[in-house]
Amino acid sequence: MSGNYATETVLADTDGIARAARILRDGGLVAVPTETVYGLAARADSDEAVARIYEAKDRPSFNPLIVHVRDVEQARELADLPHTADVLADLFWPAPLTLVVPRKAQAGLTAAVTAGLDTVALRCPDHPVMQALLAACEFPLAAPSANRSGFVSPTSAAHVAMTLSGRIELILDDGRPCRNGLESTILAVRRDNSWEQLRPGPVDLDALHRHYWDGPIDNAPPSGRIEAPGQLASHYAPGKPVRLNATEVASDDFMIGFGDVSGDCTLSGRGDLSEAAARLYACLHEGAASEKPRIAVAPVPNEGIGIAINDRLRRAATPPDQ
Template sequence: MTQRLAATSSGLETAASLLRAGKLVAFGTETVYGLGADATNPTAVARIFEAKNRPRFNPLISHFHSADAAFQQGVACSLAYKLADAFWPGPLTLVLPRAPGSTVSDLAADGLSSLAVRVPRGENVQALLRAVGRPVAAPSANRSGRISPSDAAHVLEELDGRIDAVLDTGPCVVGLESTVVDLTTPDRPLLLRPGGVSVEALEAVCGPLTFPETESDVAPQSPGRLLSHYAPLLPVRLNATSVYASEALLAFGPDHPAGSGAIWNLSKTGNLEEAASRLFAGLRYLDAEGQKLGLTCVAVQPIPSHGLGLAIQDRLHRAAAPRPI
């Protein structure tokens, strides 16, 4: 049975003690709930892959309470400091060369010479990371390939009994995973994954970003790049301008097609930040409600490609991709 810990001083202390002891603890950040383990402990990290049924050993993001702590593990260039000043704590992950004295296990880094590091935003997660005092590896706290959790209840739906505890810090504010930028070649910053920091905001600080031409260009440096990912059990149909009676509808904006037996509107006002925060909860709701009603698909209205729309589109394209056999 997985403990559900309140975000109190005693709950935080218990969560930190469990992590230091090599246990698995899910916790909320501003993006999604992460499944945390001591990144310096390869046995603890291996339990992440087992709990998630993760099909292959991808590099994991290591989380820190401060930029100074992160840059002790990854070698920072001047651009890394600029981005950290602008967006940390916050939903940005930097891929840096691993520092010679890095204590992050090879398993967490997938044996690479680079390391993905992040300083998440939020009073509770900051307190937890300070109390642990070590890098914490934390991919999303869900079964591999499934919808990411934006609430503690989502974590327990999938991982109850498979992990030691979940620290309930309430719903996630951003609701999408972090943006990942590769700075291993400092004069050529590469966007590996769109996320909670928009491309426009990044480029205002670092100048033009390079975009990978193919999925293979980013593997294995970044998590979240499986072709089929973030997927409900029902198939997903994108850019729907009409909806069949047999389909659930993921709507966006004030106007949506009629005829669906189940509807979740990401944002009635067309606000992309609100849409991002409600995306994974909406996919979970429509998946469960659609199956109850005997529906066969989730239709998705078109989403704009500016701001956080690019990250929303990325998650939806992966949710709609052909499922692995």
């Protein structure tokens, strides 16, 4: 059980960001908005601070964290970027794209950040608050999603408070839901420049590859190791059974609709996948808070960002013991 802290929510203005930087410098925890979901930030070079992330989230120690950096230059201080990763970072960062790359031995990151692996997950976030916080810190920030491990990810300050109030010092609130609403795409780039997608997300790797490179993506076969967040079979769980691809609703279902299938709440009445991604976790939070014992979700096309939506829904529907 994490220690008891008087968690405060403050505006993500200049004063709030400066206060957050001071807390982080002293080894504390701050929830901060990004373009994907809210992250739980701590300094990535401190054993004690990173241990507090795992404690506050009840996160298993074998599940690595994403390290957020200001820019490509800071990433190069922490990792040996294979050529393809270096090109991708130059072209696309800041973006909801995490690169799992070989870690530098002298990077100064605490071992718990990478769960003892020789790789590190790096991301340059595309959000003014997170970028301002990184600029105010002379150290990189480890920042997994700001929720209890395995539960629905937070896309608002209120979502963070639901599970982490009393466990962290501060929540920065910019007053808006997170823009993308889904965690970043995670791409492992090996030393031989082969690709392996570890988690689908807002960045469509197939489209990216077709636009910038010839030929198919040369993905390595899955290694079976947990190298990055979001790879556990059961994740993003609302705490009650979830039924997928539902076109009819039962009386005890909280129905999440999409397109022509209406519901108690709707991902997108017009069938827009980007809107559905942005609203997914808000709808799951609403279903979790409802009095109905089950959640049913309408079919979502498995294309574009719909692939990432269905990935999260499958994990939300998988019982925790699997």
